[in-house]
Amino acid sequence: MTHTLTDMTHMAAKMSKDAKLLISLFLPFFLIHCVQQIYITYAILLQNQGFSYQAIGWIIGIYSLAAMLTRPLGSWLLENFGIRKILVLSGVLSFIGCSLFFFKESAPLLLIGRALSGCAFGIYSMGLFSHQAIAASPKRRGAMFSLLVVGSILPMGAVGPLGEWLLLSSRYTLYLAIGPVLSIFCCVFGGMVSTAPTKEIHAEKNWGTYGQLFSSRSFLFLIITGTVVALVDALTITLSLLTYEQGLVTSYFLIGASVTAIIVRLPGAGVLNRLPRIPLIAPCGILMAGSMILLSLFPTNSALVIGGILFGIGLGAGWPMYLALIGDLLAPMLRPKGTATALFLYDIGFFVTPLIVGYFLPRFGVTGTFAGIALAAGGILIFLQGLYWLPAYKKSSPLRA
Numbered sequence: 001m002t003h004t005l006t007d008m009t010h011m012a013a014k015m016s017k018d019a020k021l022l023i024s025l026f027l028p029f030f031l032i033h034c035v036q037q038i039y040i041t042y043a044i045l046l047q048n049q050g051f052s053y054q055a056i057g058w059i060i061g062i063y064s065l066a067a068m069l070t071r072p073l074g075s076w077l078l079e080n081f082g083i084r085k086i087l088v089l090s091g092v093l094s095f096i097g098c099s100l101f102f103f104k105e106s107a108p109l110l111l112i113g114r115a116l117s118g119c120a121f122g123i124y125s126m127g128l129f130s131h132q133a134i135a136a137s138p139k140r141r142g143a144m145f146s147l148l149v150v151g152s153i154l155p156m157g158a159v160g161p162l163g164e165w166l167l168l169s170s171r172y173t174l175y176l177a178i179g180p181v182l183s184i185f186c187c188v189f190g191g192m193v194s195t196a197p198t199k200e201i202h203a204e205k206n207w208g209t210y211g212q213l214f215s216s217r218s219f220l221f222l223i224i225t226g227t228v229v230a231l232v233d234a235l236t237i238t239l240s241l242l243t244y245e246q247g248l249v250t251s252y253f254l255i256g257a258s259v260t261a262i263i264v265r266l267p268g269a270g271v272l273n274r275l276p277r278i279p280l281i282a283p284c285g286i287l288m289a290g291s292m293i294l295l296s297l298f299p300t301n302s303a304l305v306i307g308g309i310l311f312g313i314g315l316g317a318g319w320p321m322y323l324a325l326i327g328d329l330l331a332p333m334l335r336p337k338g339t340a341t342a343l344f345l346y347d348i349g350f351f352v353t354p355l356i357v358g359y360f361l362p363r364f365g366v367t368g369t370f371a372g373i374a375l376a377a378g379g380i381l382i383f384l385q386g387l388y389w390l391p392a393y394k395k396s397s398p399l400r401a
Contacts, residue, residue: 021135022144024194025128028087028186030151032124035094035117035182037155038175039063039101041164041240041250045172049104053241057358059110060237064350066118067125071347074123075130075340079207083131086123087190091183094120098179104172117179122347124186130339131193133327145320146265153265153316157258161251164240208334210341219329219338221388222281223345226322228384229285230349231377233315235292235370237350238357242366246299253295256308257315264316277321277328279393282385284318287311289378296371 046056077086093116100113128148136144159178166175214220236253243250291310295303322342330338353373360369 017135018137018140018144020194021132022147024192025132025148026151028190028193029125029128029148030154031182031186031189032091032094032121032128033152034155034159035098035179035186036121037159038163038178038182040156040160040237040254041167043238043240044164044167044244045104045175046110047241047244048167051107053358053361055107055358056241057238057354057356059107059114061351061354061358062111063114063118063121064234064347064354066115067122068344068347068351070119070122071126071340071344072337074126075336077123078127078130078336083127083193083195084191086127087193088187090120090123090127091187091190093117094124094186095180095183098176098183101176101179102173104176120183122343124190126340126343128193129323129326129343130336133323133335133339134332136327145323149320149323150262150265152319153258153261153312157255157262160254160258164249164251164254206333208331208337210337213330213334213337213341216329218392219326221384221392222322222325222329223342225281225285225381225384225389226342227345227348228377228380229281229288229318229322230346231353232285232289232292232349232374233346234350234353235357235373236311238354239295241357241361242295242299242370243304245366248299248301248304250304252301252304253308253311256305257312258308260309260312261316264313265320275317275321276393277325279385279389281318281321281325282381282389284314284321285381286378286385287314288318289374289381292374293371293378296367296374299366 043056043060046059051059074086074090077089097113097116097118097120100109100116103109103113132144132148163175163178166172236257239253240250242248243253288311291307291314294310295307323339326338326342327335356373357369360372364372
């Protein structure tokens with residue numbers, strides 16, 4: 001009886017630590033994604049300013065390139081300076097970058113601003129993901145990430161449509177002012193993140209090496225899969241080019257995707273915690289690719305809603321599973337580098353896709369470009385599912401680094 005009470009007390013204490021950690025991280029995570037999502041329809045402003053498709057591709061894509069290149073730096077900063085300092089630093093960087101967007105007719109300043117804000121997002125989000133991967137208890141890691149990343153979906157359904165409405169209403173000054181203001185809040189609440197769960201690990205500073213990281217075959221396949229999924233996910237930041245040309249409303253897709261993803265992540269958080277993550281990563285990406293193919297072939301507002309729902313299911317389940325698998329596959333000392341590497345490669349898709357769209361769209365049209373990218377990515381994911389993920393799952397032994 002005493003033993004049972006001790007176990008229950010220990011469980012309650014563990015749940016309390018996990019809950020405190022999640023509450024501490026959620027608001028900063030939500031705010032940095034609000035900064036990101038307010039600019040998800042940024043291509044509309046650039047198009048109205050007379051920029052070419054190629055220039056739009058670079059201005060949009062350099063954000064993700066900068067985020068990608070700073071992921072390893074973010075890992076080093078986290079290991080050496082701790083979570084609070086890097087969140088405040090990257091919040092300041094976000095403020096500076098977003099402030100440069102006011103020079104909306106200057107391509108060089110827009111490129112610099114987008115690059116700085118991309119660096120800020122890369123370091124900020126990487127720090128939050130790594131901090132939770134280190135601190136969250138293994139049994140609740142799936143649900144914890146599922147609940148945390150709700151903070152990236154809420155802005156998609158609220159802030160994204162707000163930005164589109166402001167742009168279509170020609171309220172450019174108000175639109176551009178939102179990012180810098182939100183960046184200030186990122187600094188404030190980032191400096192309040194709980195550091196208690198990781199003090200001992202940071203004190204030891206016995207972090208693993210990249211050689212140890214890449215010795216895990218399962219981790220290598222995870223990041224390859226994530227990079228391909230990112231190619232599809234990144235189509236969302238150029239989706240306004242498709243909808244604007246067709247006279248459609250991007251917000252139908254954004255709201256459909258965000259509401260569905262929230263349903264998957266909130267009521268379904270416990271289910272996601274129990275589902276086998278290994279065989280479901282690739283199918284989630286395939287579902288996202290299918291939604292983009294639907295939008296390409298049937299560009300209507302109804303298709304945007306249906307496509308958003310399909311995309312929301314894939315993203316709602318797939319992204320927290322992807323993040324949780326990093327923690328599943330790697331020892332705590334490797335998780336900062338593992339998270340940085342996984343996000344680094346995921347960002348490649350968000351850099352490459354806008355460039356592909358920018359260069360291919362004038363040649364192959366909206367349908368050919370969007371459907372081509374989605375078909376190619378979907379085909380690769382089907383191949384990876386058969387080549388590795390299903391055989392790995394059938395082996396039934398846990399995949400560990």
